[in-house]
Amino acid sequence: MTRWARPGGITGTPSVPVREIHASGLSVQRGEVLVPTVFGDELTERVSCPAAPLVAGSLQRKGRQVRLAPAPRYADSGADGDAVLYLATCPRPGGGYTAIAAATPRGDRLSAAVAFAAVQEWAAVAASRVVLAAGSPWCNGALRAAEIYRRAAAEHAGSGRTVRVLGPLSLPPETAAELDMLGVVQVTSLADAAEGDVVLFPAHGVSSQVRAEAAERGLVVIDATCPLVAQAQEGAGRLASRGQHVVLIGQRHAAAAAPIASRAVGQVTIVENTGGTTTLNVTDAQRISYMLQPGLPVESASGVISALRSRYPAAQGAPPSGLCYAPSDRLATVRAVATGSDLVLVLGDPQSSDARQVVAQARDAGARVQALGSVFELTPALIDGVTTIGIIESTSAQSGLAAQVIAAMGGLGQLSVVRRQVRTEPPALEDPQDGAGRHLRGGQTQAYRSATAVAPAGVTGPRMAST
Ligand code: SF4
Structure with a gap:
């Protein structure tokens, strides 16, 4: 059965067809809504639902208990069935289609009404769009330091030495969590380091006094100071x-x-x-x-x-x-994305200073801006009528959030993704000592191979350390 209706709150869109299928073999608990990431009946090819997190977000905002999971194959059982599946389809680049879908248990009218509305409101904003994605906010100096920390932690794991890094630190959230798991301890002063400890100097460097004290105390020092x-x-x-x-x-x-x-x-x-x-x-x-x-x-x-x-x-x-051009390049990138977009999504913790700063910069460039902590927070009203969406990660954004948002948007119709990155050709980011991180003890120098070029594949831009 196909139902046509105009969803409330979404303007300028035609009525949207939402199919209703009574399915056997789809197990959904009472009070729960299953949002399939992929589904299919017994006879046809399975259909992917990249927009599933968007539908799940709508349902969660409406207080429903949501299960986001692949759906088992079902049989279309006419008027009977274990569950009711609501779905709308969107064309996929290169042929075929994706679906926007939600399923509720048979007889659960309240869940059914909410699931139908969620599918309908997202289907109503399905359209071809362009994403302008800014490069990563982390600069090479910060990424290089993160790599040096990782190597140091791995090298000294099980050695009985405590690895301490002098803060304040500016690291991707996943790197900070990884270092935490590896037992790296963040300290604000050398006074917190004991004899035999390994001390990591951060990307923003340390004072001459700290350097001298570390040498005097015979601490093992690994220097991740940014070459610039x-x-x-x-x-x-x-x-x-x-x-x-x-x-x-x-x-x-x-x-x-x-x-x-x-x-x-x-x-x-x-x-x-x-x-x-x-x-x-x-x-x-x-x-x-x-x-x-x-x-x-x-x-x-x-x-x-x-x-x-x-x-x-x-x-x-x-x-x-x-000079270090990473901050200038990032600012120029934010402006370039903002001026080319109908809507800019700034990813990460909206309360973080970096996210607030990027929001302000994008607004100064004249953009309509929304901070977004997770893909589930995206709403149909936000993207209604928007054809070009800018996506800018703040330094508080979890790794993969930009990819999640882009993947979900790809479930709403044809999506072209363009990466915008302003880059000033940098001076060679070499250590004063043959491009090597320095590893010092009692005047000895051990070479660390330079970890400058560690930007993840596909990420072209700098991220900022707090220098
Ligand atoms: S922002 Fe600081 S850490 Fe990053 S590249 Fe520039 S000087 Fe180095």
């Missing part, structure tokens, strides 16, 4: 040794600021904004250099640089090849 941060640290030290006063344009509380400033003690000032240039006090106006703290969009420094140069015309800047 290491370059900035060394640059600050070099300038200070030449008698230059270093203006570090950045944020005082950013994780990378103190490690860089520690290389130029007494000769460095952190300037956060143009106002900071007016209170700057240097003894020799001819010997002043400025550098940008890695981890900030390079464009954000232009106002400060102008103000500094107008006050100190002799001020010299670092060469552009030494």
Whole structure:
């Protein structure tokens, strides 16, 4: 039987055909709705339901108990049957079709009404769409550090040594969970490390004092400092040794600021904004250099640089090849996706600072934006009338969430997926020591092969460490 109806709350769509099949062999508990991920009768090929999480989300919001699972083969039993299956179909690229479906036990009228409505409302927004997917938010420096942590944890597993990583950390959620399982302990100070411990230095680096203390105590140190941060640290030290006063344009509380400033003690000032240039006090106006703290969009420094140069015309800047462009590229990517989309979904914990920042950036670019913590939160009303959907992962997004959302959208009709990523050709991300992570004990150096190129397959963009 086919029922036609116009779902409430969905505008501008025609009535939607939803088939009702009385099925034998489909076991559904009373009070429960089965949302099949795949189903089929005894005679025909099984049909996949990529949009199943979307239907399940609708049902959960309506208070139904939902089972998301492959459905066993059933027999179409006419008016009788164990269950009632509601389904609508969408054409699939290359032929065939996918289905939007839900099944309820026979005689459960309330569940049946809710299941029918859920199938109908998603079928009503089925359409051909384009997804503009931003590249991953994690930069190479953060991914490289994560890989070094993993290797260190694996190497020292069962050795009796505790592996500690100095925070604060900025890691993909799944990496943080993996390290936790491997027994890696996050600490905020070397005081928490004991004799014999392995200590991991993070991507944003550590101060000279911490480095010296670790060496003095004979701790096993594995240095995952991002090469661009290491370059900035060394640059600050070099300038200070030449008698230059270093203006570090950045944020005082950013994780990378103190490690860089520690290389130029007494000769460095952190300037956060143009106002900071007016209170700057240097003894020799001819010997002043400025550098940008890695981890900030390079464009954000232009106002400060102008103000500094107008006050100190002799001020010299670092060469552009030494800058980190990952934050600028990410910002440009967010803007590119936002301006090309009818709706932008920002994936991850909506309360996380990164998600909030990306939401604000996309809104500033004029986009309609929705933060999304899971695929189940997507609603038909959100995508009604939308033809191009931007998908941007925040750093709090679980691995695979973007793929889940894209797969579910693919169950609502033809879907083209385009990846947008703005990328400034980076300087070679090499360690100062032959591209190797450094593994030090008592002055010894053990080479770690560089883990710079560790972006997952298909992910083209940088993710941000908290530098
Ligand atoms: S933001 Fe830049 S400097 Fe900071 S860890 Fe990432 S690549 Fe390195």
